[in-house]
Amino acid sequence: MSEMIYLDHAATTRTLPEVLEAMEPYQDIYYGNPSTIYEFGEKSREAIERARQIIARTIHARPEEIFFTSGGTESDNWALKEAVQLHKSRNGRRRAHILTTPIEHHAILNSCKELAQSDCDVSELKVDGSGRVILKDAEQAVMEHENVCLLSVMYANNEIGTIEPIDELGRMARKRNLIFHTDAVQAYGHLPIHVQRDHIDMLSASAHKFGGPKGVGFLYIRKEINLPAFVHGGAQESNRRAGTENVPGIVGMGKAAELAHRRMRMESSRIRYLRDYLSHRILQEIPDVIMTGNRKFRLSNNASFCFRGITGEAAAILLDTQGICVSSGSACSTGSLEDSHVLVAIGLDSEWAQGAVRITLGAENTKEQMDYTVEKLKMVVADMRGTAA
Numbered sequence: 001m002s003e004m005i006y007l008d009h010a011a012t013t014r015t016l017p018e019v020l021e022a023m024e025p026y027q028d029i030y031y032g033n034p035s036t037i038y039e040f041g042e043k044s045r046e047a048i049e050r051a052r053q054i055i056a057r058t059i060h061a062r063p064e065e066i067f068f069t070s071g072g073t074e075s076d077n078w079a080l081k082e083a084v085q086l087h088k089s090r091n092g093r094r095r096a097h098i099l100t101t102p103i104e105h106h107a108i109l110n111s112c113k114e115l116a117q118s119d120c121d122v123s124e125l126k127v128d129g130s131g132r133v134i135l136k137d138a139e140q141a142v143m144e145h146e147n148v149c150l151l152s153v154m155y156a157n158n159e160i161g162t163i164e165p166i167d168e169l170g171r172m173a174r175k176r177n178l179i180f181h182t183d184a185v186q187a188y189g190h191l192p193i194h195v196q197r198d199h200i201d202m203l204s205a206s207a208h209k210f211g212g213p214k215g216v217g218f219l220y221i222r223k224e225i226n227l228p229a230f231v232h233g234g235a236q237e238s239n240r241r242a243g244t245e246n247v248p249g250i251v252g253m254g255k256a257a258e259l260a261h262r263r264m265r266m267e268s269s270r271i272r273y274l275r276d277y278l279s280h281r282i283l284q285e286i287p288d289v290i291m292t293g294n295r296k297f298r299l300s301n302n303a304s305f306c307f308r309g310i311t312g313e314a315a316a317i318l319l320d321t322q323g324i325c326v327s328s329g330s331a332c333s334t335g336s337l338e339d340s341h342v343l344v345a346i347g348l349d350s351e352w353a354q355g356a357v358r359i360t361l362g363a364e365n366t367k368e369q370m371d372y373t374v375e376k377l378k379m380v381v382a383d384m385r386g387t388a389a
């Protein structure tokens with residue numbers, strides 16, 4: 001196949017042509033600073049507010065509850081760090097306690113690590129073998145620990161695609177008066193989200209995961225949660241996130257949000273069909289392979305596997321030479337391949353975890369590409385195992 005086959009949509013997506021078109025005028029025609037008082041600046045201000053309204057509508061929030069950020073990482077940092085500050089300001093500087101999961105993205109895990117150095121305790125909830133939080137254990141943990149100020153559980157996992165029981169966790173958090181944050185970076189634009197129904201107090205999202213540009217995202221903060229400002233300076237974003245707004249980026253994110261939600265139902269069933277076709281062939285035609293993550297509660301574009309006896313890293317490199325982009329599950333740390341923290345948390349031993357390959361589908365993928373990928377994957381795995389014919 002002459003064209004590149006891109007199967008790493010959980011890493012990032014192509015900025016959609018309609019999005020680029022919507023952004024363009026805000027680079028070179030309406031480039032006014034939204035904070036200025038003249039009409040030229042007003043154009044930028046209006047465009048930002050339009051995007052805020054679109055995004056609010058997609059999650060059943062109010063526009064004033066949407067705060068623009070530089071992406072998922074910043075939104076996660078803001079939610080966690082300022083929830084701890086809020087707790088301390090309300091509780092006479094008493095130590096805070098965050099409950100989270102061992103399978104979060106590093107934006108959450110490393111923020112927790114940083115907070116644990118000084119301001120707060122962090123406990124991780126147990127997940128089952130598919131990566132789903134065990135509700136009974138979550139309830140137990142909430143009762144056991146004093147000073148819990150925040151529950152942060154991702155909406156859907158970036159490696160194995162498992163969707164968490166967000167509605168039940170939200171209900172539990174509201175009942176216990178905890179702030180509930182969810183990192184929805186992999187879910188927003190792919191799943192319908194209802195912050196009111198599911199009692200979500202804060203939600204992080206990132207434009208480049210759903211057809212928007214890189215370097216822009218948002219944090220939803222329920223109005224009643226008086227989360228402190230994160231970036232200090234000017235009065236932008238209602239005095240809570242200072243800095244001249246990324247107007248083209250915000251406009252692009254608004255357009256991408258609108259398109260993703262308009263196309264969600266059709267697109268997710270098309271992609272699910274391709275994903276199931278690909279998975280079925282891989283599981284049938286390649287020996288010693290398991291699919292990781294939950295079969296039922298799963299992002300429709302995620303197909304993640306562990307192949308015994310190979311390293312996912314080397315498989316990704318070999319597939320790249322065949323024009324196929326996929327991710328491996330392990331991270332290179334001081335010269336050796338560390339098992340993915342997600343796969344360790346779901347109980348996989350190194351023999352399996354080392355062979356992790358994540359395939360995530362998107363708008364441009366076709367059935368023909370699935371067939372080509374299976375053939376190349378069979379070849380690569382057999383070569384690495386030394387079982388090639």
Ligand code: PLP
Nearest residue numbers: 071072073105107158185186206
């Ligand atoms: N959270 C999750 C679940 C992610 O998958 C990612 C990115 O892969 C992030 C947070 C970070 O988002 P960003 O790249 O916008 O900083």
